[in-house]
Amino acid sequence: MQREPNLNNAALMARRQAAIPRGVGHSHQIFIERGENAEIWDVEGRRFIDFAGGIAVLNTGHRHPAVMQAVKDQLDKYTHTCFQVLAYEPYVELAERLNAKAPGDFAKKTLFLTTGAEAVENAIKIARAHTGRSGVIAFTGGYHGRTLLTLGLTGKVVPYKTGFGPFPAEIFHARFPNALHGVSVDDAIASVELILKNDIEASRVAAIIVEPVQGEGGFNVAPPEFFQRLRALCDAHGMLLIADEVQTGAGRTGTWFAVEQSGVAPDMITTAKSLGGGFPISAVIGRAEVMDAPAPGGLGGTYAGSPVACAAALAVLDVFEQENLLQRCRDVGQRVMASLQALAQKHSCIAEVRGMGAMIAIELCKNGDPHQPDADLTKALAAEATKRGLILLTCGTYGNVVRILVPLTASDAVLDESVAIIAASLDSLQAGA
Ligand SMILES: Cc1ncc(COP(=O)(O)O)c(C=O)c1O
Numbered sequence: 001m002q003r004e005p006n007l008n009n010a011a012l013m014a015r016r017q018a019a020i021p022r023g024v025g026h027s028h029q030i031f032i033e034r035g036e037n038a039e040i041w042d043v044e045g046r047r048f049i050d051f052a053g054g055i056a057v058l059n060t061g062h063r064h065p066a067v068m069q070a071v072k073d074q075l076d077k078y079t080h081t082c083f084q085v086l087a088y089e090p091y092v093e094l095a096e097r098l099n100a101k102a103p104g105d106f107a108k109k110t111l112f113l114t115t116g117a118e119a120v121e122n123a124i125k126i127a128r129a130h131t132g133r134s135g136v137i138a139f140t141g142g143y144h145g146r147t148l149l150t151l152g153l154t155g156k157v158v159p160y161k162t163g164f165g166p167f168p169a170e171i172f173h174a175r176f177p178n179a180l181h182g183v184s185v186d187d188a189i190a191s192v193e194l195i196l197k198n199d200i201e202a203s204r205v206a207a208i209i210v211e212p213v214q215g216e217g218g219f220n221v222a223p224p225e226f227f228q229r230l231r232a233l234c235d236a237h238g239m240l241l242i243a244d245e246v247q248t249g250a251g252r253t254g255t256w257f258a259v260e261q262s263g264v265a266p267d268m269i270t271t272a273k274s275l276g277g278g279f280p281i282s283a284v285i286g287r288a289e290v291m292d293a294p295a296p297g298g299l300g301g302t303y304a305g306s307p308v309a310c311a312a313a314l315a316v317l318d319v320f321e322q323e324n325l326l327q328r329c330r331d332v333g334q335r336v337m338a339s340l341q342a343l344a345q346k347h348s349c350i351a352e353v354r355g356m357g358a359m360i361a362i363e364l365c366k367n368g369d370p371h372q373p374d375a376d377l378t379k380a381l382a383a384e385a386t387k388r389g390l391i392l393l394t395c396g397t398y399g400n401v402v403r404i405l406v407p408l409t410a411s412d413a414v415l416d417e418s419v420a421i422i423a424a425s426l427d428s429l430q431a432g433a
């Protein structure tokens with residue numbers, strides 16, 4: 001089809017409505033023309049700062065030059081063989097480097113796939129093959145993907161699960177700790193123990209899967225003690241501990257994997273998103289003997305661990321080392337968090353500013369009461385910020401959390417400009433309230 005010379009967002013959205021199912025939602029009515037580091041330009045020539053990063057995919061920014069160069073070099077050699085048919089070295093090198101990065105003083109192996117959901121599905125398959133057990137414990141407010149198994153694990157109904165059931169059996173949801181809303185670590189652990197009393201005996205549970213910071217669920221941070229107690233429960237009952245780091249991994253929280261900050265080594269870690277610097281790749285990293293449980297031929301996929309995505313991911317790992325991005329992540333987190341905390345002093349609609357590294361959330365409430373979620377204000381804040389040139393995403397069980405996933409490569413000037421936009425947007429919405 002011939003491209004129209006004067007593209008605009010409204011006309012493209014109309015074509016999109018006619019051609020694409022409504023189930024694919026849109027946070028913003030914007031079509032991108034070009035992206036560079038933390039900025040994008042739309043088809044109408046407007047500039048925006050991107051605090052969404054394609055939902056946690058762009059820790060190294062749009063089109064990092066080193067990632068682009070690695071991909072171009074790879075394109076000149078070969079683009080696809082299917083790893084199960086003809087092997088290639090970048091897959092092996094990436095596995096070796098991730099094995100070395102994952103916490104735990106034991107031998108590890110890594111499997112590559114394409115999406116986060118696929119990584120989670122495979123981690124559960126591997127856990128079942130290794131333990132010979134079927135049960136899985138996940139958490140309320142958790143998000144693990146859109147395939148039927150991962151939807152079964154997901155602990156949020158609207159919009160993800162609506163109309164898609166029934167979901168696979170033998171999945172149980174425990175409570176995730178949330179200090180702001182009165183769920184202590186004791187409460188959360190007690191809810192796991194209750195499942196083992198009321199629903200399924202521990203000897204039939206293959207794994208507990210948990211996000212170190214719940215992503216879609218509202219950027220709720222798991223305290224280190226929670227991970228330590230889950231580890232102890234798993235060890236006591238022969239269950240595997242899986243950390244779903246699809247959103248938290250690849251340096252978003254100030255360490256390569258967020259779980260490192262709890263001192264716990266999970267049996268498996270799922271990772272994806274920013275690992276590929278904008279190219280689709282996901283991984284399951286785990287104890288070698290666990291990962292080897294499925295028989296030859298039991299794991300894989302046509303595009304799984306594509307050579308182009310492996311080349312991109314290797315470049316992402318290099319960029320983290322060369323640009324000291326883990327330290328930058330902690331600095332970005334501190335800078336943004338400090339400004340937002342100052343904003344919270346001024347606005348009683350801010351129930352809490354929280355986060356880990358540069359994975360930061362603002363939870364909004366009504367009447368200064370943290371227990372009255374304000375989804376309307378949250379939506380309005382994202383819309384107002386967009387008008388002023390900042391792309392924000394929302395999340396949370398009650399849709400009342402703004403989440404910040406800015407590229408770690410963003411300059412201080414861009415960070416300060418963005419926080420000023422958030423402040424001005426809130427001021428104008430509160431003035432009009
Ligand atoms: C923690 C977590 N697990 C799994 C997924 C699913 O990843 P994907 O959308 O790549 O399938 C996501 C996506 O947001 C996620 O945040």
